[in-house]
Amino acid sequence: MKIIYIFPPLGHAGEQVRSMPLMPPVLEYLAGLTSSIRPDAEIRLINANVERFSVDDLSADIVGISILTHQSSWAYRTADRLRARGVKVMLGGPHPSVLPDEAKQHADSVVVGEAESVLATVLDDVQRGELQPFYHGQLLPVDGAPFPRRDLAPGYVFRSFFTSRGCPYDCKFCATPELHGSHVRYRPIPEVIKDLGSCNHKMWFCTDADSWGPNVPRYTELFREMSTSLPGIRWVGETSIASVQHQMGEEMLNWARRSGLMQVWIGWESFSEATLREYGATAKMLDERQDALKKIRDNGIDVVLFIMLGSRNESLDEYQRVLELCDRLAITPHPVMVVPYPGTAMYEELRQDTLHFGEWDYYDGMHSILTQNGGDNLGHEEALKQLWVDSFTWPRILARLRALPLKGFPSAHIASGIVQAALRKAFREYVERKG
Incomplete structure (x- = not known):
């Protein structure tokens, strides 16, 4: 066949x-x-x-x-x-x-x-x-999941692995609980280790919805085992901020870095508390968000923040505020427009407030498709493009690299440089194409 x-x-x-x-x-x-x-x-x-x-x-x-x-x-x-x-x-x-x-x-x-x-x-x-x-399909346990075929397409810098599926949070913009369940299914740690050791590859991307939570003791054990059994690997993952605020958060971060974690992409969503409540994202963020960011960075792990803009009641001033806050924190932003994807609570709640409803080419995070006060959707799109350009000037990229602690050198610095250069190139090419 x-x-x-x-x-x-x-x-x-x-x-x-x-x-x-x-x-x-x-x-x-x-x-x-x-x-x-x-x-x-x-x-x-x-x-x-x-x-x-x-x-x-x-x-x-x-x-x-x-x-x-x-x-x-x-x-x-x-x-x-x-x-x-x-x-x-x-x-x-x-x-x-x-x-x-x-x-x-x-x-x-x-x-x-x-x-x-x-x-x-x-x-x-x-x-x-x-x-x-x-x-x-049914949501089955992930014990005994087959190993990916990594031999069919050579030449990639990063390969992927997973340690869990599902997400317990109920953010209105996310379809993960609908697609993979609201109960996290964990892959046995020995199977994760065996999978990562099954091919001679050193650079990895973890596809878990949350690469270090919510079961902090389990992830601490996983990272400890990875650091012992898989010396020399380097990896990147997507995470939330809540687990860092756990009483074992500092220990987890220490073992995460020792396991080879170079960088995390965090669903930060917004700097506005009101917008976070609107998104239903407060449970995964908790209260001490900026302190948690500092803990991650102090442990030698670089951070990229996913930030969503363009909600219905958001001012155009928020784009400049994002830039200023990321400058102060020396954090790399990845700003996009909020999108009410099918399968999310937001999709149904905002059906009447979504421009181009069902026209899927507009659902790419580049277009402002929620109705805006005053109807200035193009203004939001222009503000987002300007934020991309301003966020990835070479002086800002270098400032973020200098702010990374030596504890993560050189891995976190290399990962940060590669990702920031890639984002700079992608965003600028998009802006040039769109004019």
């Missing part, structure tokens, strides 16, 4: 992928899962952000496309072209999982939710020529 898995273009974010290449985690994992079910399957992985290919030349028993919301238009067009040639197409991932009926208009089959419980049935049905319109 011949199978092709495709990850669509990310738009402007694809520039970051090219600057700091990370193999899309879903591709490697789907290949590993498929190989565990059908070891003799011929598998091709296509990352459309970096690989040039002709859709009309693709041939397989089944083509699977994993889709994020803002990738939908490209994915649907590609699926339509493949099906017009008689190629069977299966769609899955976050967007088809929350809008399966829409996705089915462009696919022979849609996998709703996680694939582990249904992929064997899907492949059997493909072989019999009896593909069903929908397959509904």
